[in-house]
Amino acid sequence: MLCAVCGIVWIVSHSADSRLTGNLIALGSGLSYAGVIFCLRYLRDENSVWLVSLNHTISGLLLLPWTLSLGVILGPSQWSLVAVLGVFQMGLPYLLFARGVRSVRTQEAALLTLLEPVLNPLWVLLFWGEPVETATWVGGAMILGGLAARYLLFSEKPA
Numbered sequence: 526m527l528c529a530v531c532g533i534v535w536i537v538s539h540s541a542d543s544r545l546t547g548n549l550i551a552l553g554s555g556l557s558y559a560g561v562i563f564c565l566r567y568l569r570d571e572n573s574v575w576l577v578s579l580n581h582t583i584s585g586l587l588l589l590p591w592t593l594s595l596g597v598i599l600g601p602s603q604w605s606l607v608a609v610l611g612v613f614q615m616g617l618p619y620l621l622f623a624r625g626v627r628s629v630r631t632q633e634a635a636l637l638t639l640l641e642p643v644l645n646p647l648w649v650l651l652f653w654g655e656p657v658e659t660a661t662w663v664g665g666a667m668i669l670g671g672l673a674a675r676y677l678l679f680s681e682k683p684a
Contacts, residue, residue: 526632528671529639536664555642559635565623566631573623577616636672643668 533555537548561580568576599607626634643665646657 526636526671528674529636529668532643532664532667532671534664535667536660539658539660539663551642558638562626562634562638563631566626566634569623569627573620576623577619580619581611581616636675639668639672 533552537545537552565576622634622638629637646661646665649655650657
């Protein structure tokens with residue numbers, strides 16, 4: 526966990542000033558996500574479908590005034606796409622995560638879910654050709670190094 530925190534701090538503190546706002550928003554998002562992980566672990570005995578549905582419904586209702594103020598009107602095919610993305614991109618992964626966090630410690634779940642955002646710069650570079658700052662590579666290496674150390678050096682041996 527210490528390597529993950531050091532990697533995140535490195536990325537945020539060494540990024541160009543033009544990206545500081547985005548990095549701070551990402552940091553706030555990460556802290557919020559940590560709260561989600563903690564709450565799902567705390568509520569692990571509750572029905573996962575109910576928890577995920579409640580979380581997404583409340584999030585949608587909180588964002589509704591902002592989205593309505595944009596004046597965008599969606600057609601039926603766009604609403605269908607929103608529904609498919611809501612279920613398969615957001616709902617199903619959270620449902621699987623909520624069920625998995627029942628048997629995994631909170632710290633473990635947080636570390637494992639760091640793989641996705643750490644690998645995002647690699648995918649952006651490979652598929653879009655967008656250059657990635659050195660600070661992002663260094664911070665990502667710290668996070669991946671911590672994960673590697675956790676699972677290669679400090680993993681619990683089966684009884």
